[in-house]
Amino acid sequence: MAKIACLKEAAATERRCALLPANVKAYALIEADVIVESGLGEGIFISDDEYASAGATVLNDRAEILAQADVILSVDKLPAEDIVHAKNKTVISFLDPFNSHAYVDLLCEHQVTSFSMEMIPRSTRCQKMDALSSQASLAGYVMVT
Numbered sequence: 001m002a003k004i005a006c007l008k009e010a011a012a013t014e015r016r017c018a019l020l021p022a023n024v025k026a027y028a029l030i031e032a033d034v035i036v037e038s039g040l041g042e043g044i045f046i047s048d049d050e051y052a053s054a055g056a057t058v059l060n061d062r063a064e065i066l067a068q069a070d071v072i073l074s075v076d077k078l079p080a081e082d083i084v085h086a087k088n089k090t091v092i093s094f095l096d097p098f099n100s101h102a103y104v105d106l107l108c109e110h111q112v113t114s115f116s117m118e119m120i121p122r123s124t125r126c127q128k129m130d131a132l133s134s135q136a137s138l139a140g141y142v143m144v145t
Contacts, residue, residue, distance in 0.1 A: 005035045005069030007062055008042075010079045015043030018073040018093070021054035028055040035065050077103055086112050094118055 004027055006019035017040050024034045034056040038048050048058045059065050066072065066085035074093040077100070078086065087110045095116035097104050107114050 002032045002070045003035060003068055004032050004071045004073065005037075005065045006040055006073045007037045007065060007078070007082070008040050009075055010082075011076055014076055016075045017041055017044060017046075018075050021046065021050045021056075024051060024054035024056045033057070035059060035068055037062060037065055080106060083107065083110050083112060086110060088112070090114070092117065 004019075006017065009015075009017065019034070019036060019040065021041075024036075027034050034051075036048075036051050036056045036058055038058050038060045040051065041047065052058050062082060063085050066082060066089070069086075069089055071090045071092065072078065072086060074091070077093060077095055078091060080103075083106050090113040091107070092115045095103065095107075095114055095118075097116050097119065104114075
């Protein structure tokens with residue numbers, strides 16, 4: 001059974017999170033275990049209890065979460081100190097691979113498989129996964145309101 005983990009974002013200014021309680025329920029349907037770091041949803045007013053009610057295991061220790069994970073979800077790049085614990089894991093995040101050569105080298109050095117969300121093709125077939133379009137839509141919505 002796959003274990004999917006989601007950590008709080010390291011940047012104090014980042015309020016988004018890569019996983020919602022509804023996603024936890026969807027992952028449970030495919031028999032995946034979900035582990036989240038305590039406080040994951042604070043920036044968008046989602047409590048740890050909501051994640052636990054959806055079926056996630058809520059833990060405080062980042063290193064323990066990373067040790068248990070098979071797949072790690074995040075909005076922004078994992079901090080370098082977390083990459084050490086992500087050896088042989090898969091990371092799905094915004095990675096900015098063309099401008100972050102040292103970071104990509106660090107991922108390779110620790111044998112981390114990575115999927116960069118901004119590299120998903122912007123086509124109608126991939127529109128559900130097109131993170132750049134969805135973020136641009138949200139930014140436009142915020143600017144109008």
